[in-house]
Amino acid sequence: MPAPAGAAALRWRGAQQPAAAADADGGSWEAFEAIAAAAAFDYPSTSSSGSDSYSSSDSDSAPAQVGAAAAAHDAAVAAVAGTAGGAPPRRPARQRAASLLPYELTPEHYRDNVYIHHWYRPPGGFRKSLASLFRLHNETxxxxxxLLGFIIFIFLTAATVHLKPAPLRLGADALAHLEHKLVTYGKSNLLELVQAVESWEHRVVSFTGSQLGALEDRLSAIGRHNLQELLQLSDAVRAAGQTGWQELSGVGEKISAEISNLESAVQSALATALEAKWPVSRWPIYVFTAGAMICLLTSAVCHLFGCCAAHVTAVMWRFDYAGIAVLIVASFFPPVHFGFLCAPHLRLFYLATTTLLGLCTLCVTLMSAFQRPEFQTYRALLFVSLGLWGIVPMLHGWFLNGGQPEVTRALLLDLLMGAIYIGGAVVYAARFPERLKPGAFDVAFHSHQLFHVAVVIAALIHYKAVRILLAWRDASGGCALSGPPPPLAAPLAA
Ligand SMILES: [Zn+2]
Known part of the structure; x- marks a missing residue:
C-alpha cells in the first residue's frame, strides 16, 4: 500500500532519533528533519542509478511514485545503516562526531556531485556555517x-602599490629620440634649439642639484660631512660595539634612501626631457587584482554558506559563477591596456568588447534557469569561450609590438595561464578523479578542489605576466621610446 508523502519523513525521523540524541550538534538534525519533512525526500535516481542527474521532488506526485520514493528511501537508510531493519544507521565514527551526513541523507539542493559520497554538512544557519570554516567536511x-588565494592577492596588491618603477631604458632608441628632437628643433629655429637644450639642462641640473643638496644637508646635519669625522666614527663604532654598529647602519639607511630619491629624480628629469610618461599608470593592475579578490572571496563565501537553506544556496552558486566571470574580464584589462598603450582606439575597442561579453556572461549566469545541473557543461563552455576570446587581443598586441621580448614572455605566460584554466574546467566538468573511485576523494583532491587550485595558480601566473608588461612600459617611458623615432621630414612642433 502506498504510503503518504510525510510517512517517509516520519519513518526517517524514527530511524534517526537515537543517532540524533547521541549527537552533540542536535540542532542541525532538528533543522534537517524539518527540511526532510517539508521536502519528503526521494532518492530514486541518485541512489539507485548513480547517474549524474537527479529528479526533483514534486509535491503532487502520484501515490505510486511516492510509495516508490518511500521504499527507495528505506533502502537508502538501510544501506547507510548496514542493517535491514529499522536500527539506527551507523555512520563512520569521525563523521558521527562531526555531525556529517552521507550523500543519501543530504537535501536535494546539496546534491551536485554523485561521486562525493560522505562528509556533507547538515543544513544549518549562518552561525553554524561560519563555524564550519574550521571543521573538516567535503567543502573545507x-x-x-x-580564501588563501584571496589573502595572497591582498599582499600582491600592496606589493604593487609599493613597487618601484623600472628605470627608463636609455639605449640607442632613447638617444636617437633625443637627437631627433634636437635636430628637428634646430631645423625650425636655432634659437629655439638653444633654449630647448638650456631648458632641458636646467631641468636636469635643478632636479639633481636639489637632491644632491638635500643629501649634503642631511649628511651635514648628522655631522658626518668630512672624512676625518667618518674615520673618527669608524673608531668610535669599533669602541662602542653593538650600539655603534646600529648607529652606522642607521646612517647607511639614510644614505641609501637619499640615493634612491636621487635616482628617482634623475629618472623624472630624463622622462621630462624625453617627453616620456614615467612611471606609467597602474590602474589596470588594480582592476585585475580587485577582480581576482572579488572572485576568490565570493567563491570562498559561497562554499562556506552553501549548506544554508535551499533558496540561499541557489543564490550563492549564481554569485560563485558571477565571480569567475568578473575575474576573467578583469584579467583582460592590464594586457590590453599595456599592449595597446600606443593605439588608443584598439585599446578602447578590446576593453569595450570584453566588458560587454563579460556583462552578457554575468546576465546568463545570474538567470535561475541556468543553474540546473544539466547546464553544467554549457556553463563551463561559456566561461571557456570568454577566456578564449582573450587570445585575440593577446596575439594582436604581440604583432603590434613587433614581438618585443617582454611581450613575448607575457604572451607565453598567458598561454600557460589559459591552459591551466581550461585544464581546471575540463577536470571540473569531467568530475575527475572522483569519477574513477567514488567516495575516495570526498575530502581532498576532488575535481572542484583541483579546479579551485587551477584558478589560483592561473591568476598568479597572469599577475607575473602583468608585472613583466608594467616593467616594459615603465622602461619605455609609456609610448615615448617604443619603436624608432619618426623620420626627420615630419615636423614635431608647430
Ligand atoms: Zn567553487
Missing amino acids: GNVWTH
Missing part, C-alpha cells in the same frame, strides 16, 4: 583554497 578544501 573548496573554502580554504580560495
Whole structure:
C-alpha cells in the first residue's frame, strides 16, 4: 500500500532519533528533519542509478511514485545503516562526531556531485556555517583554497602599490629620440634649439642639484660631512660595539634612501626631457587584482554558506559563477591596456568588447534557469569561450609590438595561464578523479578542489605576466621610446 508523502519523513525521523540524541550538534538534525519533512525526500535516481542527474521532488506526485520514493528511501537508510531493519544507521565514527551526513541523507539542493559520497554538512544557519570554516567536511578544501588565494592577492596588491618603477631604458632608441628632437628643433629655429637644450639642462641640473643638496644637508646635519669625522666614527663604532654598529647602519639607511630619491629624480628629469610618461599608470593592475579578490572571496563565501537553506544556496552558486566571470574580464584589462598603450582606439575597442561579453556572461549566469545541473557543461563552455576570446587581443598586441621580448614572455605566460584554466574546467566538468573511485576523494583532491587550485595558480601566473608588461612600459617611458623615432621630414612642433 502506498504510503503518504510525510510517512517517509516520519519513518526517517524514527530511524534517526537515537543517532540524533547521541549527537552533540542536535540542532542541525532538528533543522534537517524539518527540511526532510517539508521536502519528503526521494532518492530514486541518485541512489539507485548513480547517474549524474537527479529528479526533483514534486509535491503532487502520484501515490505510486511516492510509495516508490518511500521504499527507495528505506533502502537508502538501510544501506547507510548496514542493517535491514529499522536500527539506527551507523555512520563512520569521525563523521558521527562531526555531525556529517552521507550523500543519501543530504537535501536535494546539496546534491551536485554523485561521486562525493560522505562528509556533507547538515543544513544549518549562518552561525553554524561560519563555524564550519574550521571543521573538516567535503567543502573545507573548496573554502580554504580560495580564501588563501584571496589573502595572497591582498599582499600582491600592496606589493604593487609599493613597487618601484623600472628605470627608463636609455639605449640607442632613447638617444636617437633625443637627437631627433634636437635636430628637428634646430631645423625650425636655432634659437629655439638653444633654449630647448638650456631648458632641458636646467631641468636636469635643478632636479639633481636639489637632491644632491638635500643629501649634503642631511649628511651635514648628522655631522658626518668630512672624512676625518667618518674615520673618527669608524673608531668610535669599533669602541662602542653593538650600539655603534646600529648607529652606522642607521646612517647607511639614510644614505641609501637619499640615493634612491636621487635616482628617482634623475629618472623624472630624463622622462621630462624625453617627453616620456614615467612611471606609467597602474590602474589596470588594480582592476585585475580587485577582480581576482572579488572572485576568490565570493567563491570562498559561497562554499562556506552553501549548506544554508535551499533558496540561499541557489543564490550563492549564481554569485560563485558571477565571480569567475568578473575575474576573467578583469584579467583582460592590464594586457590590453599595456599592449595597446600606443593605439588608443584598439585599446578602447578590446576593453569595450570584453566588458560587454563579460556583462552578457554575468546576465546568463545570474538567470535561475541556468543553474540546473544539466547546464553544467554549457556553463563551463561559456566561461571557456570568454577566456578564449582573450587570445585575440593577446596575439594582436604581440604583432603590434613587433614581438618585443617582454611581450613575448607575457604572451607565453598567458598561454600557460589559459591552459591551466581550461585544464581546471575540463577536470571540473569531467568530475575527475572522483569519477574513477567514488567516495575516495570526498575530502581532498576532488575535481572542484583541483579546479579551485587551477584558478589560483592561473591568476598568479597572469599577475607575473602583468608585472613583466608594467616593467616594459615603465622602461619605455609609456609610448615615448617604443619603436624608432619618426623620420626627420615630419615636423614635431608647430
Ligand atoms: Zn567553487
